[in-house]
Amino acid sequence: MSFGMRTWGADGVLQFNTDTATWRIVLSTVVSFAGAAGKSTQPFSVPGCNANNAVAIVLPIGAAASDDRQLETEMTDGTVYVRNYINGYAGLMFSHSTMRLIVMRWY
């Protein structure tokens, strides 16, 4: 290491080292499809993020009921799409769930 920072714990073990990449938060917001009347998509702007440097995840908020359905995400250049249905599948089912969207980028 020529540049950067390291921290050690009281036990002398290396805890943090800037030679390693970390996950940086880009966006954190609650996404709700509670009022959805059918298949729908919500876009979120994430400038500078793309499928190579960032990932979008939707987290269950607490314990999920058996009739709750997960949302799904798609990371594209500068925009994350959150959908309440299976993108590319012809079926009619969709979700009314509310989940926490997190976009994180690694450096």
Place this chain on the structure above:
Amino acid sequence: MAGYGLSVINDGGVVSIDSEYARLCVLQAGRYSGGAGSAGVSFSPAITTQEPPLIFLRPDNNGGLVTIGCSISGAPGNWTGMTITGPTTYAPSGKYFVGGFAASATAAFGMRLWDGASKLLFDSGTPSAVFTRFSQNWTYVKSTQDAQGFYINWYSSPFSSSVDEYLMINNSGMRMVSGDNIGRITGITYDFSQSQLWFTTTALNNPFIFSLPAVFAKIIA
């Protein structure tokens, strides 16, 4: 960077930590173990982020199949614990860490870093998790049928033999949209005998199309 604060740039010329953005911090870590089909972990202290904590897991190698899911207890601002679930024939055990995008003030010495809104971003007692790899999706490999006639779709992600690499499992446990009104039941399976890592969906009407990122991290700097 804003007009003041801290920005640490590493040999690669990239910002590793700064006083602008929260990083994924290791809030708590340890081992879990339980009885038939369930292992509970209490967060001590409770985790106070609005975001649900990210649960990263590495099950113990049992030489065969390990199927796990999870659920979180508590509410935004007060997450109290988690339950690692599995088949009743399996007693879940392994290593975990819980990540969040806010540090907690635990270190007796070292460094703390706040942003302009007084949010604690870094504490040397809850260091940043280390990025290892991710993929935008799991890869569909095969479909099987169980004794009840349910279809199980198997989606693969590269298996790591390193016991220090953890997989984020928050999405294993909540059902997904399927072709029927029952939904796809989700699960994660480590196949230690074949060195395979699977995400499975189980449903009567189970489309192959699937969209879920795989996120990996480790604790050790």
